[in-house]
Amino acid sequence: MTLDAALPILVTMAAASYFQTVTGFGLGMIAVGVVSGLHLAPVAVIAMVASLVTLANSAMALPGKLHHVDWRAVLFATIGILPSVVVGVLALEYLSQAASGILHFVLGAVVMYGGVTAAFRPASLPERSSNVSFLVSGVLGGVLSGMFGVSGPPLIFQFYRQPFSLIGIRCALIFIFTVTSSVRTAFNAWQGQISQETLAVAVTAVPVVAxxxxxxxxxxxxLSLKASRRLAYSVLMVIGAGLMLPAVLAMFA
Incomplete structure (x- = not known):
């Protein structure tokens, strides 16, 4: 890959890493959305690069701050998300194209509705949610990840509603998404799906991300905690619209 081709990818990775560090999410979403949207690299390549550089982002973002994390919440969310990814993949295989499009639209509408309603009420819950609710958010996130490659919305919504500190919220999310990226990367490596091009781009991007x-x-x-919540919920609206758009376009194709 030439310097001219690599430079916009590296700039995107830098911006996405900055955003994820201050919010706890968004690196993969921004990287894949921008790079694939501008046709700078294949989706499969940039998705794998995003997974690899997420490890570098967490290695630099988390040290010295992990004591802010509610580890029970992280544990239950992680327990939910990992096995449910497989469920999402299998469910997608059994759905027809039309049914998949309808589900895409419905899920996008739900995510957007959640983002809109929460943005108008950005205050946290009066008490921490139960461990079961974190497990459920992980399960929903895993199913979304398996079906559509978007695991964030349920987890973002769940953690940003909690009476946690901002640093605790974003470190928890970074840690969870790092675990899922690690599992995905290990699985792809075991299947021999990490190409030399992917490794070259990832190695080049790591110093920029760091x-x-x-x-x-x-x-x-x-940003105050309330402003950060509004930003997170606004991003959820964008994700919801992104999930709905393919289904809408298919209706008029």
Whole structure:
């Protein structure tokens, strides 16, 4: 890959890493959305690169801050998300194309509705949710990941509603998405699906991601917890619209 081709990818990775460090999510979503949307690299390649550089992002973002994390919440969410990814993959195989499109639209509408309603009420819950609710959010996130490659919405919504500190929320989300990225990367490596091109792009991107993460740690944007919640819920609206759009376009194709 030439420098001209690699430069916009690296800039996107830097911006996505900064965003994930200050919010706890978004690296994969931004990287895949922008790079594939601009046709800078194949979706499969950039998705794998995003998984690999997520490990670098977490390695720089989490040290010294893990004591802020509610580990029971993370444990139950992780227990839910890992096996349910398989359920999502299997469910997608059994759905017809039409049924998959309808489900895409419905899920997108639900995610958008959740983002809209929460954005108007950005205050946290008065008490921490039960461990079962974190397990359920993990299960829903895993199914979404298996079916559509989008695991974030249920987990983002669940954690940002909690009476946790902002640093605790984003570190918890970074840790969970790092675990899922690690499992996905290990599985793809076992299947021999990590190409030399993917490794080359990832190796080139790691220093950029590390630098962007350090910048985000040192100079985060001056957002209050309420403003951060509004930002997270706004992103959920975008994700919801993105899930709905393919189904809508298919109706008029």
């Amino acid at each position: 630098l962007a993460t350090l910048v985000a740690r040192a100079w985060p944007p001056p």
